[in-house]
Amino acid sequence: MTSVSSVYALGLRESLRGPVAEAIAATPSLREAAGLGDADVVLADLCAPDPATLETDFGTARRVLLSIPKAGEADAGTFPAQVAAREAAFASAGGDWCILRCAAFGQELAWGSRFINAGTIYAAWQPGGAPWVDVSDVVALVATLVESGDRWGAAYDVTGPEVVPVARAFGEFTALGKGPVLHVQLDEDMQRVSMTRSDYDARYAAERAGYMVWVTGERNRAVSPVLEKALGRPPRQLGDYLADAAAKLVGSR
Structure with missing residues (x-):
């Protein structure tokens, strides 16, 4: 009989909370922990909207940390550099840990479907896009x-199977019955201002803007073989799930 490990998700981005819970529920060897005290594994998001949630005593639970690509190459003072510092802090704390340096999640693109305005999404994603990764593949990993049991104490680059430009990705939203959806790129500062005007916390708005520009930058468009090697199958294509993920969000509004 397969043993079942309890997973407690901590500090997740809003766009990832529902998809992570669904993926855990759909994985036979995992279950959602009722709380930290019940957890065998803590799945912590180093891009947490409130970094204070990461300042937690995890006890003996193993830690799987969702990070971002190449954060260690970022300039001091930037959000990616902050994420790199969080990686280092967790890695030096002892215990079993693993860092997953994930490409931008397809579910984050789906979240943008909530903000379609006159057939347009205004966002700081860079047009070249990213090797968008599916939440369910990351939970399977x-x-x-x-x-x-023998992959702890290491960091892995985790991506989807191919780089998908933003315009092509947003083309999937036509399945929502909204007609063609265009992408208008905002620069990092305009993304921050736009989010602040929409009542997001100013600190989080700045961090989110920095994240969006970083993960869709040219240096972060390399495709990693980690998922295919670990899962024994190719990662899911963005087109296989993006429209469905967006439809769930639109239906829940």
Whole structure:
């Protein structure tokens, strides 16, 4: 009989909370922990909207940390550099840990469908896009890590199967019955201002803007083989799930 590990998700971005919970529920070897005290594994988001949530005593639970690509190459004072510092702090704290340096999630693009305005999404994603990764594939990787038991103390680059430009990705939103959806790129500062005007916390708005520009930058468009090797199958294509993920969000508004 396959053992079941309890997972407690901590500090997740709003766009990832529902998809992570669904993916854990759909994975036979995982279950959602009722709380930290019940957790075998803590899945912590180093891009947490409130960094204070990461200042937690995880006890003996293993830690899987969702990070971003190449944060260690970022200039001091930027949001990616802050994420790199969080990586280092967790890695030096002892215990079992693993860092997943994930490409931008397709579910984050889906979240943008909530903000379609006159057939247009205004966002700081760079037009060249990213090797968008599916939340369910990342949760499947977490299950594989836990089951293997010998992959701790390391960092892995985690991406989807190909780079998809933003315009092509937003083309998937036509399935929502909204007609063609265009992308108008905002620069980092305009993204921050736009989010602040929409009542987001100013600190989080600045961090989110920095994140969006960083993860869709040219240096972060390399495709990693990690998921295919770990799961024994190719990662899911963005087109296989983006419209469905967006439809769920639109239907929940």
